[in-house]
Amino acid sequence: MRKGLLITFEGIDGAGKTTQLLRLASWLEAQGLPVVVTREPGGTRIGDAVRAILLDPRHQEMAPRTEALLYAASRAQHVEELIRPALARGEIVLCDRFVDASIAYQGAGLGLGEAWVEALNEYALGGLRPDLTLWFHLDWATARLRLRARAEGAGLDRIERRDEAFFERVADAFERLWRAAPEMRKRIDASRSPDDIEQEIRALVWNLIQQHL
Numbered sequence: 041m042r043k044g045l046l047i048t049f050e051g052i053d054g055a056g057k058t059t060q061l062l063r064l065a066s067w068l069e070a071q072g073l074p075v076v077v078t079r080e081p082g083g084t085r086i087g088d089a090v091r092a093i094l095l096d097p098r099h100q101e102m103a104p105r106t107e108a109l110l111y112a113a114s115r116a117q118h119v120e121e122l123i124r125p126a127l128a129r130g131e132i133v134l135c136d137r138f139v140d141a142s143i144a145y146q147g148a149g150l151g152l153g154e155a156w157v158e159a160l161n162e163y164a165l166g167g168l169r170p171d172l173t174l175w176f177h178l179d180w181a182t183a184r185l186r187l188r189a190r191a192e193g194a195g196l197d198r199i200e201r202r203d204e205a206f207f208e209r210v211a212d213a214f215e216r217l218w219r220a221a222p223e224m225r226k227r228i229d230a231s232r233s234p235d236d237i238e239q240e241i242r243a244l245v246w247n248l249i250q251q252h253l
Contacts, residue, residue: 042130042252042253043127043128043130043252044126044127044128044129044130044131044132044133045127045132045133045171045172045248045249045252046123046127046133046135046168046169046170046171046172047064047132047133047134047135047170047171047172047173047174047245047248048135048137048138048139048140048170048172048173048174049061049134049135049136049137049173049174049176050137050138050140050141050144050173050174050175050176050214050225051175051176051177051178051214051228051230052176052178052180052183052207052210052211052214053183053187053199053200053207054178054182054183054184054185054186054187055176055177055178055183055230056176056178056186056230056234056237057136057174057176057230058079058136059234060174060176060228060234060237060238060241061077061134061136062077063234063238063241064134064238064241064242064245065077065134067238067242068132068245073132073249074129074130074131074132075131075132075133075134076122076126076131076132076133076134077134077136078118078122078123078133078134078135078136079135079136079137080111080114080115080118080135080136080137080138080141081094081095081110081111081114081115081118081137082114082118083114083118083121083122083123083135084114084117084118084121084122086114086117086121087114087115087117087118090110090111090113090114091114093110094107094110094111094114094198094199095197095198095199096197096198097195097196097197097198097201099198100198102198104146104150104151104152105152107146107150108142108146108147108150108152108157108160109160111141111142111146112142112160112161112163112164113164115138115139115142115161115164115165116163116164116165116166119164119165119166119168120166123135123168124168132249135170138170138173139158139161139165139170140173140175140214140217140225142157142160142161143157143158143161143213143217144210144211144213144214144217145199145210147213148209148210148212148213149202149206149207149209149210149213150206151209154213154216170224171248171252172224172226172244172245172248173224173225173226174225174226174228174241174244175214175217175218175225175226175227175228176228176230177214177215177218177227177228177229177230178230178231179211179231180204180207180208180211182231183207184204184207187200226244228240228241
């Protein structure tokens with residue numbers, strides 16, 4: 041490829057995006073393509089330290105602006121240390137959550153304002169944009185059942201423990217983001233079988249790759 045690609049996976053908790061990201065990574069590697077799998081918050085030593093702070097259930101007193109700024113700080117480090125260098129090497133970066141998550145979770149969910157959070161992250165990104173965003177659309181009732189099942193295992197992090205109204209605001213924000221730019225954000229019906237979802241994602245990503253050969 042002439043240059044690397046940044047593909048981001050977005051959606052509410054429980055939508056299944058992480059599973060599909062790993063499936064896509066395995067398939068792309070089988071095609072002989074260079075792939076970098078990463079996540080937000082995290083992806084770097086600094087980012088992982090910030091992630092631990094953000095998701096720790098003991099930090100319930102964290103102010104909304106603090107949360108938004110920590111996500112943006114982690115993202116700025118992630119972009120400079122990992123994502124930009126990988127793209128410069130011509131690699132395909134698959135990122136579990138990116139800017140849309142902050143706009144939805146902190147901007148809408150916490151009521152900070154979607155425009156404010158977007159502007160904050162414009163600075164953090166330094167002009168970087170995803171080449172493709174896959175938005176995993178799933179109704180909150182189904183996602184909630186999946187989260188309950190998860191809670192019986194490893195437990196829920198600080199964000200996952202928020203109330204239903206919060207996640208409904210988040211889901212609505214993801215819908216608005218998709219409608220604002222459907223050519224860049226592709227809606228994935230996450231209620232279908234994992235195999236069906238995987239096939240759709242493969243087709244979308246392969247088409248993008250062909251455009252960049």
